[in-house]
Amino acid sequence: MPVLLEARDLVKHYPKVKAVDGVSFDVAQGICFGLLGPNGAGKSTTIEMLEGLSKPTGGQVLFRGAPLGADYRDHIGIQFQTTALQDFLTVRENLNFFGALYPSHRSMDEIIERCNLGDFLDRDTRKLSGGQRQRALLGIALINDPELLFLDEPTTGLDPQARRNFWELIGDIKRAGKTLLLTTHYMEEAYALCDEIGIMDHGHLIARGTPKALLAQHFDEKVLELPSSLLAGREWSFPVHHSEAGAEIRTRSVNSVLGELLGAGVDLTQLHQRPPSLDDLFLELTGKDERS
Numbered sequence: 031m032p033v034l035l036e037a038r039d040l041v042k043h044y045p046k047v048k049a050v051d052g053v054s055f056d057v058a059q060g061i062c063f064g065l066l067g068p069n070g071a072g073k074s075t076t077i078e079m080l081e082g083l084s085k086p087t088g089g090q091v092l093f094r095g096a097p098l099g100a101d102y103r104d105h106i107g108i109q110f111q112t113t114a115l116q117d118f119l120t121v122r123e124n125l126n127f128f129g130a131l132y133p134s135h136r137s138m139d140e141i142i143e144r145c146n147l148g149d150f151l152d153r154d155t156r157k158l159s160g161g162q163r164q165r166a167l168l169g170i171a172l173i174n175d176p177e178l179l180f181l182d183e184p185t186t187g188l189d190p191q192a193r194r195n196f197w198e199l200i201g202d203i204k205r206a207g208k209t210l211l212l213t214t215h216y217m218e219e220a221y222a223l224c225d226e227i228g229i230m231d232h233g234h235l236i237a238r239g240t241p242k243a244l245l246a247q248h249f250d251e252k253v254l255e256l257p258s259s260l261l262a263g264r265e266w267s268f269p270v271h272h273s274e275a276g277a278e279i280r281t282r283s284v285n286s287v288l289g290e291l292l293g294a295g296v297d298l299t300q301l302h303q304r305p306p307s308l309d310d311l312f313l314e315l316t317g318k319d320e321r322s
């Protein structure tokens with residue numbers, strides 16, 4: 031697939047912070063690319079430069095191999111955060127309001143059907159649930175039938191059901207051949223939706239690839255989980271990580287760990303073995319300290 035969007039050595043410096051410090055990657059046409067990273071990593075700043083809304087301090091954004099032109103906004107859709115909805119207007123009025131900004135736009139009926147807006151079309155946007163609001167914002171982002179859609183943390187704050195409904199909509203949009211670029215804090219979401227992910231930290235892109243390739247590259251281990259109480263207060267030949275959720279052992283030698291546990295009389299009936307997840311990868315790459 032040809033490259034649709036390219037970040038070339040992007041830099042954004044604010045007076046006191048290097049928010050983005052030399053980020054390069056490309057997004058092939060038709061894929062969903064996910065940008066992940068802890069709070070303050072520089073994801074939103076990067077996406078704003080890619081959207082053409084913020085001017086880079088250095089570097090360049092290329093769309094179809096050329097610098098962004100005046101018509102770029104006709105090719106892209108941006109799912110803005112909630113403030114983009116006009117209060118006191120209904121969902122239908124909002125769609126008409128944003129549709130009028132483009133010389134030609136997609137049929138409202140198509141948008142309403144695709145984003146499942148039928149049940150609350152005539153509701154004041156202040157009275158929408160979180161999931162309905164996100165679907166209305168997605169409808170607005172799709173109004174000009176964009177080739178490239180930007181979604182900045184589209185499911186933050188949604189309950190698991192609403193989040194899954196939203197993923198289905200995103201899946202449909204992908205199957206219709208659109209290219210998507212999203213940021214998210216949910217590793218499960220990145221795994222479900224993204225063909226490729228980039229992990230940012232401190233303004234840098236620190237890893238990039240398909241979720242599966244990244245996991246394979248960083249982990250050839252298994253994770254064994256057990257209640258902490260069974261392992262606490264004893265010396266083991268392998269590292270044990272204790273957290274609220276229980277004790278975790280990462281190992282390439284499952285048999286020898288199990289042998290040692292059995293030899294020490296540990297009851298293994300509650301043992302759970304799983305492959306490493308994107309959450310593990312994220313913590314491994316960006317550290318376990320809390321950011322703000």
Ligand SMILES: Nc1ncnc2c1ncn2[C@@H]1O[C@H](COP(=O)(O)OP(=O)(O)OP(=O)(O)O)[C@@H](O)[C@H]1O
Binds near residue numbers: 045047067070074
């Ligand atoms: N307009 C601004 N002026 C000054 N500093 C800014 C501005 N916008 C962002 N920053 C800083 O740049 C850094 C990166 O912020 P950014 O919002 O891009 O991170 P993020 O990865 O999107 O974080 P989050 O996941 O919390 O949304 C942060 O230190 C932030 O405080």
